[in-house]
Amino acid sequence: MGKVIYSFGRFFGQAIGHVKAHCPAPGKDRPWCDQATADQMRGARSKTRSEPQLVFDRNGIERRLGPLMAKGGEGKVYPLADHQDVLVKIYHVRARNGDRLQTKLEAMRQMRPMLNSPLFGWPRLLVFDEAGTWRGYAMRRLAGVQMQTLCQPQLIAERLPHWSRREILKCARSFVSLVGKAHRNQVIIGDINPGNLLVDPQTCEVRGIDCDSYQIAGTTGLHTCPVGVPMLMAPELLGRDYSRVRRTFEQELFSVAIMLFRMFMLGLHPYSRTYGEDPVANLKSGHCAFGLGAGCRLPRGPWYKIWSHLPFRLKDLFIRTFRDGHGDPAARTLLEEWNDALDEYLERLNKGWFDPHLVPSAPKSSHYRGSDSGRRKGTASQGSRLFRKNA
Amino acid sequence: MQSQSDNEYGIQVYNASINPAPRCPCVLLLDTSHSMSGEPIAELNEGVKTYFEEIRQDDFSRFSVETAVIAFGASDQGVSLVMPFTSCARVEEVQPPRFKAGGLTPMGQALERGLDLLKKRKREYRAKGIAYYQPWMVLMTDGAPTDQWREAAQNVQNEARNRKLVFLGVGVGPYVDMPTLTEICPDNRPPKRLQGLRFCQFFEWLSQSMAAVSRSSVGEQSVRLPNIDGWACVEA
Numbered sequence: 001m002g003k004v005i006y007s008f009g010r011f012f013g014q015a016i017g018h019v020k021a022h023c024p025a026p027g028k029d030r031p032w033c034d035q036a037t038a039d040q041m042r043g044a045r046s047k048t049r050s051e052p053q054l055v056f057d058r059n060g061i062e063r064r065l066g067p068l069m070a071k072g073g074e075g076k077v078y079p080l081a082d083h084q085d086v087l088v089k090i091y092h093v094r095a096r097n098g099d100r101l102q103t104k105l106e107a108m109r110q111m112r113p114m115l116n117s118p119l120f121g122w123p124r125l126l127v128f129d130e131a132g133t134w135r136g137y138a139m140r141r142l143a144g145v146q147m148q149t150l151c152q153p154q155l156i157a158e159r160l161p162h163w164s165r166r167e168i169l170k171c172a173r174s175f176v177s178l179v180g181k182a183h184r185n186q187v188i189i190g191d192i193n194p195g196n197l198l199v200d201p202q203t204c205e206v207r208g209i210d211c212d213s214y215q216i217a218g219t220t221g222l223h224t225c226p227v228g229v230p231m232l233m234a235p236e237l238l239g240r241d242y243s244r245v246r247r248t249f250e251q252e253l254f255s256v257a258i259m260l261f262r263m264f265m266l267g268l269h270p271y272s273r274t275y276g277e278d279p280v281a282n283l284k285s286g287h288c289a290f291g292l293g294a295g296c297r298l299p300r301g302p303w304y305k306i307w308s309h310l311p312f313r314l315k316d317l318f319i320r321t322f323r324d325g326h327g328d329p330a331a332r333t334l335l336e337e338w339n340d341a342l343d344e345y346l347e348r349l350n351k352g353w354f355d356p357h358l359v360p361s362a363p364k365s366s367h368y369r370g371s372d373s374g375r376r377k378g379t380a381s382q383g384s385r386l387f388r389k390n391a
Numbered sequence: 392m393q394s395q396s397d398n399e400y401g402i403q404v405y406n407a408s409i410n411p412a413p414r415c416p417c418v419l420l421l422d423t424s425h426s427m428s429g430e431p432i433a434e435l436n437e438g439v440k441t442y443f444e445e446i447r448q449d450d451f452s453r454f455s456v457e458t459a460v461i462a463f464g465a466s467d468q469g470v471s472l473v474m475p476f477t478s479c480a481r482v483e484e485v486q487p488p489r490f491k492a493g494g495l496t497p498m499g500q501a502l503e504r505g506l507d508l509l510k511k512r513k514r515e516y517r518a519k520g521i522a523y524y525q526p527w528m529v530l531m532t533d534g535a536p537t538d539q540w541r542e543a544a545q546n547v548q549n550e551a552r553n554r555k556l557v558f559l560g561v562g563v564g565p566y567v568d569m570p571t572l573t574e575i576c577p578d579n580r581p582p583k584r585l586q587g588l589r590f591c592q593f594f595e596w597l598s599q600s601m602a603a604v605s606r607s608s609v610g611e612q613s614v615r616l617p618n619i620d621g622w623a624c625v626e627a
Binding site for chain 2 (some may be wrong): 073099120146148149151152153154155156157160161162163164165166195201229230231265266267268269272273274276278280281289297298299300301302354357358375384
């Protein structure tokens with residue numbers, strides 16, 4: 001058992017040394033890292049007021065902060081001036097929430113499997129100001145482009161021009177294992193959204209950031225996830241005070257399905273529909289345009305073409321979650337089911353049985369050629385029954 | 392043109408119909424009447440330019456924010472749609488409008504035109520299945536209306552009360568009729584007065600607010616907007 005890290009010394013000795021060996025400085029071998037940083041920088045463009053310069057660990061060892069990198073509702077993020085691979089999040093005073101948040105972060109630091117996973121920007125070390133007041137925490141910097149990039153076709157064209165459906169699939173597979181890793185450790189991500197996930201453009205690996213909001217069951221009891229994006233939330237959570245809700249794995253499975261759907265559908269929300277309400281209202285009422293009897297209320301665009309080329313099994317898992325799983329959490333697709341369906345899709349895609357284009361040129365027809373054309377015939381007719389083109 | 396081998400299966404051409412981002416329509420109603428001549432109109436031009444530059448540098452607002460610009464004053468036309476709803480998704484294509492000062496201040500007409508524009512836009516969104524945020528309307532003036540404005544103001548307030556519109560009135564210069572502007576603005580969001588000619592600061596704030604909105608989720612009740620200290624006067 002490794003010891004819990006209390007000082008910058010141990011932080012650098014163990015974690016950073018290790019990371020550095022594998023992650024060269026931004027810009028050289030990881031050209032995309034500059035982009036991710038630039039994304040975050042844009043959010044931080046406003047005028048700097050009096051910024052903190054120094055942070056201290058529990059032993060009073062000081063470190064200088066680099067220039068502001070990102071800012072959000074709860075706080076600001078800075079790299080350490082002399083260790084760009086370490087980020088420090090400094091909370092706004094109002095976000096510090098008594099000592100409850102500090103207790104949560106302490107508990108998070110004890111969770112070795114999460115702490116040691118290269119997939120999460122997990123809190124590693126609490127930081128203090130000169131007066132010894134707790135101010136935030138330090139974590140490793142993770143590389144990648146924001147998942148948001150995958151939710152906007154134009155950004156894919158600009159930043160991931162080499163991507164095909166294969167990369168999206170690998171990315172989806174990686175996302176499911178990321179969530180699985182959390183769940184195996186009794187952690188619920190809670191606020192799954194395209195801003196909290198990074199994607200490595202080369203390996204397609206998905207990584208989780210902003211982990212301080214995750215729901216954990218630590219030694220000090222349950223620490224809830226106080227935030228969430230309504231567009232990706234299980235319907236029973238909408239309108240609730242997130243900080244008071246104990247989230248369930250089933251609720252997370254609903255968010256996982258929405259995130260996966262948006263990855264495969266280039267950002268389209270599964271509850272988008274013509275002449276309907278906004279996606280959140282549709283999500284709440286369960287009016288999904290995908291599936292039997294939905295009245296073909298599909299948004300205008302190439303969406304049917306994309307959908308028709310997805311394997312029937314995968315579409316079925318989506319529809320099950322969005323229709324049956326809307327009111328029945330037990331019907332939501334399990335991570336293992338996603339895994340199997342995605343593995344099968346990737347295998348068949350590699351065999352040339354599915355169209356690798358991000359936007360196929362035409363909807364899949366029964367004439368689509370492939371080595372399993374007999375089976376596909378059935379798939380195509382099923383698909384068009386489930387989801388007819390919006391005229 | 393990009394060769395096929397570079398990007399065999401990827402996405403090559405930008406096509407507005409494959410933009411899945413929820414839209415945030417924003418109508419700018421800008422007073423370009425005679426009294427804006429000289430430095431004010433030059434600063435306004437600079438400010439609007441800044442706004443579009445900021446919008447297109449942000450990954451979220453670039454695809455979400457759609458801005459329409461209506462100028463009132465300038466020339467005999469009175470109210471003119473200087474720019475129909477435009478997004479900055481195609482970075483190279485947006486040409487920020489430039490204004491000349493002149494004419495009266497037909498504010499009522501401008502408000503009606505803006506509301507009408509929004510109504511049509513929302514109808515289009517619904518027909519195409521595009522999600523949208525609560526629209527924004529910004530009214531900037533340095534004077535008093537020279538036409539009928541009460542009915543238009545009533546419509547603005549109804550929309551704002553029903554959470555169908557975020558309306559922001561901004562008074563410019565020493566001769567702005569703040570009491571009338573206050574009557575036009577919804578009660579929960581009284582007008583602000585611009586500090587000097589800080590148009591650029593105002594439009595920078597507006598673009599940051601738009602960025603905050605386009606990062607939020609459709610249906611979210613409130614979005615934290617940036618601080619207005621950079622451009623607004625502290626009213627006594």
